[in-house]
Structures are given as structure tokens and as C-alpha cells.
């Protein structure tokens with residue numbers, strides 16, 4: 001993910017350059033720095049963050065390091081685009097939120113890249129214009145070919161389903177009030193504790209609903225779809241820039257193997273928008289700390305529901321003025 005962001009910055013953003021790279025794997029850091037021109041290589045992420053050659057930081061490290069590194073950026077007064085999730089616990093998300101509110105300046109952006117995907121943006125536009133009536137239901141499908149980072153329901157909720165929580169809030173413009181999660185193990189050969197297919201139901205403000213399938217061992221490829229059902233119609237993401245191929249008595253569409261292929265366009269648009277927002281001194285159009293925090297609250301409630309098998313309610317906190 002870090003390589004993808006570095007290359008997108010290097011190739012797609014004319015008004016910024018990759019000044020420095022850190023990776024625990026220093027060979028990898030040198031390799032990426034070499035692909036991006038004259039970038040410096042650091043042995044320590046906090047020194048990179050505080051280096052005067054660095055104006056802004058992209059974090060694409062393991063999930064549980066995001067919150068600490070993001071706070072280091074806030075301490076240095078530097079804008080930061082953190083990969084999702086903002087944090088892996090509610091406590092860590094609160095610490096980032098409190099640090100930013102204390103600073104009184106919005107410096108943190110969170111990489112929920114679907115907000116920059118043309119298909120998702122088209123759904124948002126169709127729904128937001130009001131002609132379909134009130135949005136009633138979000139239906140999400142999120143499939144990975146094979147799981148990479150872990151196979152517990154908890155891991156999937158933190159690492160994968162966060163996208164769907166963000167899509168739900170963003171596309172419906174409502175907040176989640178209640179969640180209910182069920183999971184199953186898709187194959188007998190997997191570890192007995194595995195739950196690699198989750199079904200998540202949510203009740204939201206304004207009497208709206210959401211249902212999301214997250215299946216991380218779908219095997220055949222990578223797919224994400226989002227539909228918003230409204231009073232007088234619905235809007236759903238269509239296939240991303242693919243050709244319908246006719247051959248040997250079949251019509252076929254290719255399916256991407258992973259999110260880097262499916263969302264390349266979104267990642268490029270996201271990083272261009274992020275740099276422009278910094279250079280123009282305005283808020284980033286994507287997710288901010290408040291969104292990252294709300295997603296973490298939903299995730300934590302889903303983990304409780306998944307463990308207990310019961311419905312969990314959320315208390316929506318007051319939104320600080322900084323994010324109004």
C-alpha cells in the first residue's frame with residue numbers, strides 16, 4: 001500500500017514530490033525511494049515525521065501503528081493522510097481526536113478511498129440530488145479473493161468492514177444506532193475459530209437501514225458493490241471500466257484480483273485531492289478524524305455483537321465544532 005501511495009505521489013502529483021521513505025524493511029524502503037527520484041531513506045518513522053524536509057506524511061503501516069504515528073504528525077504540526085483504519089481501538093481513536101481538537105486545526109485525513117472511486121461518487125451524486133426520494137437502505141457487498149492479515153471476525157471487522165461502515169455513513173448521510181453481526185466459516189479446512197464471511201445489519205438515524213456482506217475468502221477475485229435503495233428508485237455501482245468480451249460462445253467481464261487493481265483510480269484521485277487540499281489550505285474532501293472515530297465506534301460495537309450474538313446499540317457522541 002505504501003509503494004502504491006509513493007508511486008501515485010511521484011507520478012500523478014506534479015506539485016509535490018516524495019521527499020523521504022521509511023519502511024521496517026530497509027531494502028524495501030531504498031527500493032521505493034529509488035523509484036521516486038531522490039527520496040531520503042529513514043531508519044525511524046518519528047525522525048522522518050519530524051524532519052524539516054518533510055511537509056506532510058502518508059502512513060501506510062500496519063493497522064495498530066496508525067494512531068500513534070498520526071499523533072506524532074499532529075505533534076509535529078504536519079498534515080497526514082493515514083491509511084484506514086484511523087485506529088484499532090476506540091481509546092486510540094479518541095486520543096487522535098482529542099489531540100487534533102486541542103490543536104484546533106484539521107490536519108488528519110483518513111484513506112477511505114471508495115469516496116474517490118468514480119462509481120461510488122456517481123451513487124453519492126444520484127442519491128444526494130434528492131430526486132430518488134429519501135434513502136432507505138444501503139446494501140454492500142465486499143469480497144476479497146483470499147484473506148491476507150488474519151481470519152478472525154474481529155480482524156475482518158477492523159481491517160475490511162471499516163470501508164463498508166464508512167460507505168454506509170457517507171452514502172446515507174446518517175449515523176449508525178444499532179448493529180447485529182453473524183459470521184460463518186466458509187470451508188472445513190480452515191482453523192475452527194475462523195469466521196471469514198460476515199453479515200452485518202445496521203439501523204441508522206432517520207429510520208434507515210444497512211446490510212453488508214463481507215466475505216474475505218471469495219476465491220474468484222475482488223469485488224465491491226454499493227447500492228442505495230431510496231423511496232422512488234435506487235443507485236448502484238456498476239462495473240469499473242471493463243470491456244464485455246465475447247468469445248467461444250460466452251460473454252465475459254474480467255474481475256480484478258485485488259483492491260489495488262480495482263481502486264487504482266480512486267487512490268490516485270485521493271492523493272491528488274489530498275495534496276491540493278494542503279496547498280489550497282482547505283479541508284480534505286474525503287474522510288477526516290471524526291469519520292475515522294465514528295467508524296471505530298461502529299467497529300467496536302460490531303465486535304461486541306459478533307462475540308455475544310446480540311444486537312448492540314451505539315451512543316452517538318457530540319461532534320466537536322472543528323468538524324462541523
Ligand code: ISE
Pocket residue numbers: 143144159160163216259
Ligand atoms: C484492505 O486493507 C483494503 O483496504 C481493501 O480495500 C479491503 O477489501 C481488504 O479487505 C483490506 O484487507
